[in-house]
Amino acid sequence: MLIKLTGGAVYDPASGVDGKQQDIYIEDGHIVSKPSGDFQVDKEYDLNGKIVMSGAIDMHTHIGGGKGNIARILLPEDHRQDTVKRTPITRSGCGHAMPSTFVTGYRYAEMGYTAGFEPALLPINARQAHMEMADIPILDKGGYVMLGSDDYLLRLLTAKKDQKAINDYVAWTIQSAKAIGIKVVNPGGINAFKFNQRKLDLDEQNSHYGVTPRDILRVLATAVKEIGISHPLHVHGCNLGVPGNMQTTLDTIQGIGGLPMHLTHIQFHSYGTEGDFKFSSGAAQIAEAVNKNKNITIDVGQILFGQTVTASGDSMRQHANHKHASPNKWVTMDIECDAGCGIVPFKYKDQNFVNALQWAIGLETFLLVDDPWRIFLTTDHPNGAPFTCYPHLIRLLMDRSFRNDVLSTIHPEAQKMTTLASIEREYTLQEIAIMTRTGAAKLIGLKDRGGLSSGNWADITVYTDNADRQLMFEKPDYVFKDGQLVVVDGKVVSTKWGTTHTVKPDFDASVEKDLKDYFDRYLTMKLGNFKISDDEMTEDGRGSLTVHPLRNQS
């Protein structure tokens, strides 16, 4: 079937098209060139006056894995505020802070998103993460597998194994867990918490292994580069949420020595200690460092006011943060000599000085980083706010007067501590398209996604231009996923199953010899039972695997 999208204003940063009216043709799930000669269009959509972008990609969103499911089970009262009925074509479920899997897929699609990436796949819990994501309809998905607090890596470092040994282990792990990137969370800190350390600075040693976060970041970032994984090492740094952690973040940027590195939810790592409350914005210094160091990419982890739940692999910091739990209940876990997690419900309040300033710090970061190709729009769902807040966030970025109106309502002392009112920048549609589409696809290394030229998969979102950008981005006219019309006027009209994006870097097969010995001696599962097979991802008839080229292969 040949579909024609006629006359829309196209924003496609991948091919440098910035609002030009042009037609798009879709056939067999892909965008195709205008066929030559006589041809018949089977279905035409008149998009005159409409805005066309590729499907949005959330490059950091907690949509699959054990901690998210603990968060769900923990919060029945939150689900009861947002029940979702079944319809003839959609399943029932729950919404708000941590929606059920089916509702996650529908609500992302209804905002024009067609892919989401789980940033904290624990190797031992990767199976669960993939099973949950297999129950998220419409979206493509993928995950970054977590290393850095696993005892195996720390033992390699203590034993002074060479970089090749590290690379083999990293490549083996990414294949075993069916991931597309490598994540590190509070490098070594989750492990240190098991030895009763309650904080771990960049140059502080793990009390058992004598290894520092700086060492871990360096070897993992090197491994990612040498193996050829497109996505830079995805880093949740040390000292999350600690006043003064801006300096840790600046030191982390310096310490990586020019290697590609992605600093995630940087808002939570951009705090100074100035002012009466000893809590201040470090956004300007962080943005300056990001602007200067082209090897660095970031996503923001914007907070927005209201109830949510924080779910993180960072058991050390989540334990420390439990005193802010609202409602007052929380869970932490130590997990399988592999990692950990912590789940703490949060209610961000605009009349709370710290929360109000966190809000401003995130927005300052967005507005002070110059290059939209190196910054990504996230709330670290659900940690800063549920992903359903994205249209509101986009309006804050694109509409200065709206932003300043909201600013004038937050805690007055926080207003005094932010430069936000003086920042004139308003994001353009093309910058939003870079940040939420093309840039994300490029950063993750997705071939054939995030662009609208022929050859790309037909993941396409069509909006009606509206000066109220929140209304515009909340309710796309049409969303196509792999060429199938899945959303009309902001409502799901049909569903399908997306693919799971992965990479398959090579490793020296002998790496399994030491691993098998380690599994047999210390872990609770045989090595052969640990690795996720292709069958597991596809045998239910819904899932599929897409393997993307490595950096040196593309």
Added chain:
Amino acid sequence: MTVITEVPSPFCGIGTDDLIIRVDGVSLKVIENGCAVNTPAFEQAITDTSPRVDGKEVSLGIAVAKAAALLKDTNQPVIGGCATDVNGMRALLALADRCGAVVDNMNFTGARNNFLAMQDTGWMNTTLAEVKNRCDLLLVVGTDLEAFAPRFFEHYLWNKESMFLDNTGNRQVIYLGKAPSGNASTSPNGQKAKILECATEDLPDVIAVLRALVKDQPIRAASVCGIAVADLQAIATSLKAAKYSVVTWSAGALTYSQAELTVQTLSEMIKDINNQNTRCSGLPLAGKEGDQTANQVCGWTTGYPARTRFSRGYPEYDPYLNDTRFLLDNNEADALVWVQAFNVNAVPPVTNLPTIVIGRSGMTFEKEPDVLIPVGTPGIDHAGHAYRMDNVVAIRLQKLRDSGLPSTAHVMNAIEQALQER
């Protein structure tokens, strides 16, 4: 005849995956690393292979059509048991969503003691590999651990090597409440577990005093429910002196009213210890017959654990009112679907309601169900996934033989499909 090694078990809850099983046609023999729980569960013979309607053998298609016909005009059927693998639960939940059913895992009344505590104040827990490598003190509360999981001690406490303990034989084991039924808790050095016995229903008082002692609150009484306060003080001191103590309990063994408060007191005590400059973690025991699997899959599909109803078109969780037994006793259900792919002895409650059983081959019934569809067992007749007791690890179950029995998922999907077409 073949021999299959490294077979994972969905039965024991502790994720044993070193079984060696001989397969001869459809008969299985555990030849190494069996235990009192796993061996009979694997070796259970196949009896029925054919579905029955009203006691008469029929094709799968006819049985599925009859099941759909029974469910078609119901207002609130109950799907009980819920003992299957991940794909089975997915299909079960899809069917429940379509026909407005109640979904209720058969172990939920026990598990409720954990869920109520967790959903009220939370907890700090750990998993089996951490126990294996770090635990220097295990406190077992109200539970006969070796009866629950016969190989727990061998696998996770008396393992020869651990990464962080010089000699695993020096680990300390303390029982509080129920005494162990055997000697599995005696260390390879011959060090016996310390046992402080009390009646199960006295645990609330005993645990309350223990928590108070952990918090250095003065206790005037000299003994509580037959246990000397000095002995409890010694436990409190040991917990605070240990580097990585672990407190374990089986929610289902706490068989008294409002036992969730005991779980909560234990969990809050664990948090207290973590505020006194050392580490301590909980380890709730479960993972039998797909209970964790049911709660996990129901969790991501609905937001709630597996005692949830769909009768209003969206999921509603109620840990009391959605109890199968309660619904049957109060005439609030109009059909019963019983799903049990693991245990032939776990048969449905007897009821006069239309009853559909999707069960492991080998079940016998006091009252023949309207529809019986024998299904394969995950990890024996088909591949699948099941959650271990610690809830983080989903084990990959293997297919060991060709029995021709369909999976739970296949049958539930077929019934849903038939309902859709009617």
